[in-house]
Amino acid sequence: MxxxxxxxxxxxxxxxxxxxxxxxxxxxxxxxxxxxxxxxxxxxxxxxxxxxxxxxxxxxxxxxxxxxxxxxxxxxxxxxxxxxxxxxxxxxxxxxxxxxxxxxxxxxxxxxxxxxxxxxxxxxxxxxxxxxxxxxxxxxxxxxxxxxxxxxxxxxxxxxxxxxxxxxxxxSEHERLTVRTPDGGAYDIVLGRGGLDQLGAMLSGRGWAQRAAIITDGNVGPLYAERALRALREAGLDGFVASMPAGEEAKHLATVEALYGALAREGVDRQTAVIALGGGVVGDTAGFVAATYLRGLPFVQVPTSLLAMADSSIGGKVGVDTPFGKNLVGAFKQPELVVADLNLLQTLPPVERQCGLAEIIKAGLIDGGEAWTRAQALGERSPVTESLLDAMRLKRRIVEEDPYERDKRAWLNLGHTFGHAIETWSEFGVKHGQAVALGMVAAVRASITLGLCGAALDTALRETLSRVGLPTRFSDLGLTVGPSEVEAIWRRMGSDKKRKGGALRFVLLRGPGDCLVSDALDSAGAQAALAAL
Incomplete structure (x- = not known):
């Protein structure tokens, strides 16, 4: 930049x-x-x-x-x-x-x-x-x-x-991407350094934001909430913080109800913007609150994890988990602004950086060409800005073409049907990015079995994931997975929201940049792909 x-x-x-x-x-x-x-x-x-x-x-x-x-x-x-x-x-x-x-x-x-x-x-x-x-x-x-x-x-x-x-x-060094929304509007993604400290200047004077509710969690809040409030005050905006527990386990309706209570006690009205300050869990949960409280409040994403910057903060999909499945209750709520401050990644634990790289590698594989070449060159400590921009541009292009996931947006679920099942089977002991990495390997294995691509893609993907410290086998996470565990993971797929007509749909690959959504993979094929991990 x-x-x-x-x-x-x-x-x-x-x-x-x-x-x-x-x-x-x-x-x-x-x-x-x-x-x-x-x-x-x-x-x-x-x-x-x-x-x-x-x-x-x-x-x-x-x-x-x-x-x-x-x-x-x-x-x-x-x-x-x-x-x-x-x-x-x-x-x-x-x-x-x-x-x-x-x-x-x-x-x-x-x-x-x-x-x-x-x-x-x-x-x-x-x-x-x-x-x-x-x-x-x-x-x-x-x-x-x-x-x-x-x-x-x-x-x-x-x-x-x-x-x-x-x-x-x-x-400040900022890259701006504008995302067009289905209602004819648009919002900016601002990627660079120092965005958190400029948040007030970005929001000040906008007709939809007279004050702000900053929703964050117990990990991110102590690090950045006060800075966000200070940035708002410098621009003449009032704000307050509503905190939720950290982790995927908190992404449920009880947390949403608690946040509703915090907004009600502060007298929030429709001129109050909800600012999600955190990773994907905070963004998904705060976005669902913004979509539903008072039938909709202005929503701003300030992602603090690489995973959220690359994927979940863009495109308007928000929601929470239920005992019956991951992300089963949700909405499409487009943000008014996404502020991705690269400085916030300095406090990101190494494993969370790896999880973000899983989404970036996924985007490179979907996009193909130079994006896949750059993704393959990533290392555990290598700069990520260009590949992060690749992922953001891909997400922008796809959500503009297919905002409600009726066609190409399903490609972004590469590795996720397997991955979400692995996450829930492990009771979220396997992190989302780790599960997506394993899910991508399983999707490629299934694609090979169906004759869609060759073994070279499996080798290239495994090498790329391993180079950044992501798992390609269950044993990389210290897990022993036999036939009974594979069957249990398969059963978890039964509640996947990507079903159509009762059949599970998987994102498969003919090669880098060549995806398809298919229901041709049956139970035996899916379990064989999992068993190969």
């Missing part, structure tokens, strides 16, 4: 775009450009003169052309005209080019900064009381400003403090 070299400051007149832009450019040793001033320079006339002689449409055309030219410049801070980002195409263009920060301030603050003669200098401010007119225009533009990457309120803090805050945002 490359550090951004273009920073765009947007916002209403008087929010400080030019002042802070120059200070930020000086702090970063970047150049500075004010789009209004640049348009005036190129046209040889003032903006009021452009409007008077050529009309607003001509001015907006000049704005769009200037945005196009900026893609060829680097190490630059750009102060945009107050209305530039109201145009959706302009907004999309600058978001694609760099970090976009909307500056805001209260109408009273803006009226004071602009002065009593503002309406004489700015025709759009004419028409009654200045503060009232500013509030009206802010309301009209608020959705455009909220659509940018960050929002920073400039009403109270000094320019020096605001410049420091903007510099932290500008220097």
């Amino acid at each position: 490359a550090r951004t070299t273009r920073i765009f400051l947007a916002g209403f007149m008087g929010t400080g775009k030019s002042t802070l832009g120059r200070m930020l450019a000086n702090a970063l040793s970047y150049s500075f450009l004010d789009t209004d001033q640049e348009i005036e320079r190129a046209a040889g006339m003032s903006i009021p003169e452009i409007f008077q002689q050529h009309g607003e449409a001509d001015f907006r055309t000049r704005e769009a052309a200037l945005i196009g030219e900026l893609q060829h410049r680097s190490k630059i801070v750009v102060s945009t005209g107050g209305g530039m980002v109201v145009n959706p195409s302009n907004r999309a263009a600058i978001k694609a080019q760099g970090v976009c920060v909307a500056l805001s301030a209260t109408p009273a603050t803006l009226a004071k900064r602009l002065g009593p003669d503002a309406a004489e200098r700015r025709p759009m401010l004419r028409g009654g009381d200045l503060q009232t007119r500013i509030a009206q225009l802010l309301a009209e533009r608020s959705s455009a400003y909220r659509d940018l990457h960050y929002l920073v309120d400039t009403s109270e803090d000094s320019p020096e403090i605001l410049t420091q805050r903007l510099a932290r945002l500008a220097l």
